[in-house]
Amino acid sequence: MGSFTDYPCSDARKFLLLWCCLSVLAVASLGSKTRHFKWQVEYLYWSPDGVENVVMGINGRFPGPTISAKVGDTISVHLTNKLQTEGVVIHWHGIRQFGTPWADGTASISQCVINPGENFVYRFEVDKAGTFFYHGHYGMQRSAGLYGSLIVDVAEGKREPFHYDGEFSLLLSDWWHKDVHQQEVDLTSKPFRWIGEPQVMTLTLKKLNDDVQEDEQTIRISAFDSANQRKRAVQLFPSGALWQLVVVNTVHAKGKRAVRAPDSPRAAEQDVQAEGGQHHRIGITQLGDRGQWVVKDMYLFSAILRTLLIIHVSFVLVSQNHSMIVVEADGNYLQPFSTTDMDIYSGETYSVLFTTNQDPSKNYWISASVRGREPKTPQALTILNYSPISASNLPPSLPPVSPRWDDYDHSKSFTNKILSLMGSPKPPSDYHRRISLLNTQNTINGYTRWAINNVSLSLPTSPYLGSIKFGLNNAFDRKNPPDNFSSLYEITNPPVNPNSTYGNGVYMLDFNTTIDVILQNANALKANVSEIHPWHLHGHDFWVLGYGQGKFSAKDEAKFNLKNPPLRNTAVIFPYGWTALRFVANNPGAWAFHCHIEPHLHMGMGVVFAEGVHHVGRIPNEALACGLTGKMLMNNNRN
Amino acid sequence: MGSFTDYPCSDARKFLLLWCCLSVLAVASLGSKTRHFKWQVEYLYWSPDGVENVVMGINGRFPGPTISAKVGDTISVHLTNKLQTEGVVIHWHGIRQFGTPWADGTASISQCVINPGENFVYRFEVDKAGTFFYHGHYGMQRSAGLYGSLIVDVAEGKREPFHYDGEFSLLLSDWWHKDVHQQEVDLTSKPFRWIGEPQVMTLTLKKLNDDVQEDEQTIRISAFDSANQRKRAVQLFPSGALWQLVVVNTVHAKGKRAVRAPDSPRAAEQDVQAEGGQHHRIGITQLGDRGQWVVKDMYLFSAILRTLLIIHVSFVLVSQNHSMIVVEADGNYLQPFSTTDMDIYSGETYSVLFTTNQDPSKNYWISASVRGREPKTPQALTILNYSPISASNLPPSLPPVSPRWDDYDHSKSFTNKILSLMGSPKPPSDYHRRISLLNTQNTINGYTRWAINNVSLSLPTSPYLGSIKFGLNNAFDRKNPPDNFSSLYEITNPPVNPNSTYGNGVYMLDFNTTIDVILQNANALKANVSEIHPWHLHGHDFWVLGYGQGKFSAKDEAKFNLKNPPLRNTAVIFPYGWTALRFVANNPGAWAFHCHIEPHLHMGMGVVFAEGVHHVGRIPNEALACGLTGKMLMNNNRN
Incomplete structure (x- = not known):
């Protein structure tokens, strides 16, 4: 792998990271800026679902690094292809590439692929706030794992048309154990061989907008079999191999408190004065063996969840007891509406708001299930954990039952709720x-x-x-x-x-x-x-x-x-x-x-x-x- | 796969094939010629050892087509890369490429790789008779299965310094069940992951110099476990999934006899008048389910076996009871010497003569074993079958015991016998x-x-x-x-x-x-x-x-x-x-x-x-x- 650096925020070098991040903040306050990234694409061993496999990663990680930017910024990704024999391109999904069509990252369409050992600089402006992502667009390199989040916030001094206290990105994807090269051969075989359904759905959650740069605090939540969810949850969660989201929710006395990350030289003081005199804060507990985050105290919390769907199957995302307010889709504001489940199709992105306003003495399920195909992949489950309750306390009720995979009326009902926010650009009244x-x-x-x-x-x-x-x-x-x-x-x-x-x-x-x-x-x-x-x-x-x-x-x-x-x-x-x-x-x-x-x-x-x-x-x-x-x-x- | 054509001899179109082959003969008699081939490289499902896997094939087959040419000919291979995301090159192993160094087919050295969808014409002269091969020379595409034989015979009217009645090419290779992309990741991982030893050794035998163009009559002989060879041989051979060599050996009355291939529209009459008034002929029995070759009658037979070693491990080839006379190595004539076993290292090629002069009422083993590495791969076995005995009659004795893998004295003794034929070019007496x-x-x-x-x-x-x-x-x-x-x-x-x-x-x-x-x-x-x-x-x-x-x-x-x-x-x-x-x-x-x-x-x-x-x-x-x-x-x- 040699030396790889992820500007501005290297994951490996803590000191440089701190320096980098401070620099970003200093510059950001002056307005829009160019954000430089140096990426290397290569195959890695990884265990997206606990089963070790080869994935296509960036800078030694899977999924790739999250890009966070502000409207008006220029993104500059210096991409080096470190694959052995394969070309590569990266598409910036949802970015329109006005004036830079050669940076759209589509093989055979916008550019020649980047051959092994060669470089290409993707340089483009992000001109709209919203939830986006990036992914390979050559062969089936998206399925191989070449993807990550691209989150664009409003420009400095601007405000979103809604309020929240914390921000997460949630990548929903699916994962096959079969090598993608073999999948490619399957799909082009005579007679045809269908690749089958994915082995698991994966939920990758990252906390965003945190000075402490929690890129590395990725939360990987493997799917597990809903029929045996209790048994397997107990096996999986305390194993130390998985991570989980902890939303802490206790009453907090006014003032500053230290949020300390043991095994880390960094400690950050955060204190947010919220409307009505209440405090809001988000905490992540990472149960992995590479250090542990603990948040001691907590609050009523409202968060934005930016969801992106990467691969093949369509998902329905269900949040038990907690309604979600959908406010953005594909980088465009929506007329907000409330839902307890939402359909997400491959390539779609959403922002949803949710509030931790339920009984804080219990934990709750979040689930994702296959939509529109007869599901052969187990429901993916994770826990919405109210601190200080232990994250290994399973919710007392069964996981939410998703709508039937072929309940298209339910899907259409959800889809028909998606309307643009008042004041959004309107379509021309006629077509040519x-x-x-x-x-x-x-x-x-x-x-x-x-x-x-x-x-x-x-x-x-x-x-x-x-x-x-x-x-x-x-x-x-x-x-x-x-x-x-x-x-x-x-x-x-x-x-x-x-x-x-x-x-x-x-x-x-x-x-x-x-x-x-x-x-x-x-x-x-x-x-x-x-x-x-x-x-x-x-x-x-x-x-x-x-x-x-x-x-x-x-x-x-x-x-x-x-x-x-x-x-x-x-x-x-x-x-x-x-x-x-x-x-x-x-x-x-x-x-x-x-x-x-x-x-x-x-x-x-x-x-x-x-x-x-x-x-x-x-x-x-x-x-x-x-x-x-x-x-x-x-x-x-x-x- | 679309339409693929293999000039001059398409495997799929019998009529064209016959026409093509007659054309080749007609032109060949006028002297050296250009032999055109049109190849497509792509991944295929194949079962090199009975276990289905993805291999890198040419024109829908694995190993790739055999090129047969004569000294002075020009080979012109129009190669199209039909892989999805990988570049490709082909190296012509042993061909010196005088005047055409860009056709040597080495990525990063002689040429830019051929990108998916693109073409390259390898055009070069074959200026020496001998046993050669071709293979991928990018990443680990050789291990993926991209290889085949290239046999150059003496020019029209010239004679080899030895005599034989029939000609075979034998490709010795090894095969991993693990995908080569994963092998590449293994080898470049930190900590290092050794890819382990191959699952099997494969022997691919083709009959050469036959007007009937037996390219498709490839004999694939899977290795099987020597400890259980009798039991497994019985399982494997009659299964119809494997092919085997039958060397027929009966007395034959003078005159022409029909060699008929049932399930095939072709019948060829062959009759070779040998020295001393005896007849010599070779027969191939293919036990696969795609047609069967049967030779009814037979002869005392002397054949040349051109052996090529492709991949990783070194082999020792042992022919039970039949001594082999080594006459050529890497396209250069040797002082002939006799041996019952020979060491072959990856990249080496040999011609050996053998004569079917043993008791014709029995069959005999041919085996190949790992050399120079502690063997974890079973001995590869096949049968030298004297017709009309059934090919499924196992030899009465146990398979030959190979020399110990680390008996380097034995190896050196073999190696030291390899000396150039008298009259061969001598080295300059000093170096610069x-x-x-x-x-x-x-x-x-x-x-x-x-x-x-x-x-x-x-x-x-x-x-x-x-x-x-x-x-x-x-x-x-x-x-x-x-x-x-x-x-x-x-x-x-x-x-x-x-x-x-x-x-x-x-x-x-x-x-x-x-x-x-x-x-x-x-x-x-x-x-x-x-x-x-x-x-x-x-x-x-x-x-x-x-x-x-x-x-x-x-x-x-x-x-x-x-x-x-x-x-x-x-x-x-x-x-x-x-x-x-x-x-x-x-x-x-x-x-x-x-x-x-x-x-x-x-x-x-x-x-x-x-x-x-x-x-x-x-x-x-x-x-x-x-x-x-x-x-x-x-x-x-x-x-």
Whole structure:
């Protein structure tokens, strides 16, 4: 691994860390700044669920470091590929990359991959507050573990439209024991081999906004079998191998108290004067063997939980007895609403507020369960622990029962509550072009694929951004992919003719026009199966104008919500349903739009949009050093 | 996998195949020719030993296709990388690449790797008859299964200095169940994790020189446990999952007989008039379920077995009752000698003649066992089957007992028999420069490494060939690595100071000078351990002037064999011993010289030589499209 440094906050070197962090604070107070990070991507041994496995980590850790920034900051990540034989890229999910489309981190689309031993600097501005994340966007490197959180707070002196006392990031993911290279082979095998369901769901919780920089105080909570949860919880929690969240909640006399971390040279004094004269504080107890945090005293507490869903399955998150107030989605403020459970699809992010206002003599369950697929993965459980009760005291009641995996009415009810906060940007009242995208499962020469309007995306060797900018006509299919599908297509049946074709054409969008996309779901290859697909758009947010059942038709337009549709970058299509989106093609570049379930993208479930590429500035050579752009630049020179 | 074609002989399309093969014959008779191959490298599910696993294959098969050519032919392999995220290169082991150093297929040395989706054409002349092979030379892709045979016969109208009736290629390899990516992580972990011994040794036998193109009639013989060989053999052989060699041996009346392959549209008539009026023929019985070859009648048979050793461990090959006459090594003729067992080290190739002159009413064992490492892998066994006896009739005696793994006297005795055929090129009588290379096991920052003169090779991002040609001074260490080591170094003890350093400097050799290399073995990190290392030189053959025990000293020179030293490209150093080599630096290019045990190379056990690079012709752009050469060519163009 050699020497690796994570600017501004190295995890390894305490002194430098303190110095770094003080520097950050000093500079931050002067306004927006550039935050430099130096990352190395490499494979590591890790035990995400107690079973040792190889994961793709950053700077020796998994998940990767959390980036915390403020609106207006520039993020500069100097990435070195320390893998042995694999290229790598990192996508900054939810960041629109205005003016820096080559930093979107999508292989074959925005840049050439970073080859082993080589570097690339991702430099981009974060222009909106919200919950974001980053992840690999090449092969199935997201599934391999290449991801982390990216949290953008409001600029210095600005305020969020809600209040909270503490802040956590919660990464929800799933984990397969099978090596991702083998998963890739499975998905491209003839006959097809489905990779199966994940072995576990993982919840990775980090405390944020803490001077003490608790990046290392990651809380890893393995899923355990709900049928045996009591027995296994007792086995798991005191083992010292796992970490857990402790929300302390006792009455606290006014004044300063020391929060001491034994085995650590650091002690921080924190004291927050809250509304009504009460004190608020968050404590983390880490039960690992690398040091222990203990908070002695406590408070009524209100926290923001920023949740991000990384991989394949959709989750329902349930917080026992504690209602959650959803206030942000995909970096956009929502009309706050209260819920005790929430659906989260791969690629979505939320902020939720919750308050520790229940009986402080007990602990409570937090659970996550599979949504939209028949669950073969155990419910993930952790404990909301009221101090000073021991964290190993299990809640007296059984874990909350999640809604049935196929209770789509429940899901739709949740989804329909998501509306933009008053004062949010409104969509244009009309569109210039409508693109209807039929999602079907197909076969090509015996291979199982997903296709959009009967074209299964097969990414080209030369990234689109450079190819389009330099007019390299052989880099991809010049034929435009279809804007529509046959009106006769019967979405409730398996395809009559399942054959599809590979393609990699581009939807060329007129710059600054308004685009409507109607995502149309259909039956898969097997009868009576239609899956959930969360579609994610790069480079833009879109307004979600509406969801509906069956085949979209002109009359459905009347139901569009043009008043307060939520701005998102990811939206789900329900089984046999449609979802209508609107966005303005105002970001020069080439942008992926795809199902965020990684195996589905790998099987061709995506399209590519491009707009205003002639407005794109000088693309760094490193992003062009492959395929036809590389050839062009090198040939010109040697002739 | 799409459509893949293997020119000139597609395995899938029988008609085209026949047409292709006839074409080859037609052209071949006119003299040397260019043989075109179109290959796709991809991961496949395969069961090398009955356990399904992911292997790196070519055109849907493992091992890759056998290339058969004649001296003077040009081989042209159009390679497409169909891996998802990994680069790839292929090294043509034993081919010296005069005039085409960029086709040597070594990542970081001769070329930039071929990125996923991209192509590279390996075009080179085969200028010597002999047994060669090809394999991946990036990360541990050789261990992943990327290899195959390359057999060069004498030119049309020329004769070998020995006679045989049939020809086989036998690939000896070893196989791990652990994924190679995980093996790579093991080897670069702190603390170090040794990957352990292979689960099995594999013997892959192919019949060669057959118009019927038996590429697909690959014989895969899994190793099985020698302790239970009888029981397991009975289980394995009739199962239909394995293949075995049948050498048929009955009296045959003069005339043509049909050799029929049931379940195949092809029938071939073969009839060879041998010396003394006897007939000779070889038959293959394939017990797999994809068709079966049966030969009804048979002969006294003499065959050439071309053996190649691919991966890590060293093998001893034993043929029960049948002596083998060794006639060729690494593409150079030897003074023929007879043996019943032979040591083969990773990277070595041999031709041996054997005659089916034993009691034809029995079958016989052929075995392979681990050499030079305490064996934890079962002896590999197969049957030499005399037709018409059933191949499932086990030999009446127990399998041959191999020499003890650490019977180095036995190994040295075999090695010392290897001398060049009279009339072979002789070494220059003196050298211009002597380089003494001490092989030690070391640690760097807690990582376990191998080092040469205390430098552990860490390959650069920019391949040497282009960097040297274009004078890119920052591409690698400009400091020359040391030509010698301290005369005080105590080779029989673990290193007093085990610390080493990473390095990637080059031994710059004066063009057309004679170089002596003294390879000096030593004790590893652990007391009383000194391992075997087979060192392989690219771009050249060397004369092996001698082997000795202990530390080499000036007086050992007197023992050098300058009369008939064998020409090789791979030579072993025995524990605590030295090996003296001589070669002429007459091949413009940059050339690896390294231990051929893949994990050892991965751990730094190699050096790089370069000579006459200013004489190198125009390097194809594709070989330069990475690192600093790529940057240079692209920058020049955009400025």
